[in-house]
Amino acid sequence: MSAESATAIQRNQVDLLDFVDWSGVECLNQKTGHSLVNALKQGYREDEGLHLESDADEQLLIYIPFAQVVKLHSILIKGPEEEGPKTVKLFANKENMGFSNVSDFPPSDSIVLSLDNLKGKPVTLKYVKFQSVRSLTIFVEGNQGDTDITKVLKIVIYGTTVETTDMKALKKIEDH
Numbered sequence: 001m002s003a004e005s006a007t008a009i010q011r012n013q014v015d016l017l018d019f020v021d022w023s024g025v026e027c028l029n030q031k032t033g034h035s036l037v038n039a040l041k042q043g044y045r046e047d048e049g050l051h052l053e054s055d056a057d058e059q060l061l062i063y064i065p066f067a068q069v070v071k072l073h074s075i076l077i078k079g080p081e082e083e084g085p086k087t088v089k090l091f092a093n094k095e096n097m098g099f100s101n102v103s104d105f106p107p108s109d110s111i112v113l114s115l116d117n118l119k120g121k122p123v124t125l126k127y128v129k130f131q132s133v134r135s136l137t138i139f140v141e142g143n144q145g146d147t148d149i150t151k152v153l154k155i156v157i158y159g160t161t162v163e164t165t166d167m168k169a170l171k172k173i174e175d176h
Contacts, residue, residue, distance in 0.1 A: 013073045013158040016066065017042055024065035024135075028099065031055040034151075036062060045154040051079075052152040060085075060140040060150055061099060069162040072130035074122040075138075077113060078154040082145035084118040085152060087111075091137040092130050102139050118144070122158060132162060 017040070027036035034053035038044050054060050072092070079085055089107035091097065097105070108129040117123055136157065143150040 012160055014160065016070055016072075016157045016159050016161075019066045019068055019070055019161060021065040021067045024063070026063040027052065028061040029055050029057070029059055039152045039155045040064070045156075048153070052155075054140075054148075054150040057148055058140070058143050058146075058150045059099065060138075060152070061097065061102060062138040062140070062155075063097070063135065064138070064157070065135040066133065070133050070159050071127070071162055072125055072133055072136065072157060072159040073127060074124045074158045075111075076120060076122040076154065076156040076158070077117065077152060078120055079113075079118045079143075079150070079152050081115060081118065082143075083147055083149055083151040084144050085113055085140045085142075085150055086144045087141040088113060089139040089141060090125065090130075091139070092133045093135055094137050095135065097137050097139075107139070113144075115144075120154075122156070130159070133159075 025036065025040070030036055031053040034051055036052050038050035039052035044050050052060070075090070077085055077088065088111050090109045090111070091105060092108040094105055109126045111123050113123070140150055
């Protein structure tokens with residue numbers, strides 16, 4: 001990781017990959033053989049030969065549930081210069097979204113990825129909109145070259161877990 005992208009991530013922020021609930025992960029309009037796992041899963045996303053690719057058109061709709069509540073800080077989306085994502089809308093805690101209803105909801109954040117972002121510079125999110133996140137929906141609306149195929153090489157979501165209240169410790173305090 002370059003020094004420039006390292007500064008965009010605060011010290012207490014971690015890659016939230018370990019907190020993804022893999023049984024619920026979905027991607028609509030992914031090409032067979034070029035699935036979301038290639039861009040999201042550890043090991044696969046570091047392999048330059050693997051990527052996520054759209055199928056029928058440039059759009060992708062990615063749903064990532066988390067095993068516990070998290071706070072999101074930033075997102076890294078790597079892609080090629082021409083076919084990499086450009087316009088991306090992020091939705092916190094929106095279940096069952098499809099291409100038919102994605103525009104019915106206001107996004108929690110909208111980002112336009114620059115070439116620096118596609119090379120690995122994370123985008124800092126509107127932190128207040130992502131304080132108590134159970135799932136993240138990523139809608140890739142278009143790509144850099146306005147072509148029919150979008151390719152995503154790597155997705156990394158940075159943030160922290162939300163500490164839950166320790167009820168046993170609280171009970172001990174109340175008993176004293």
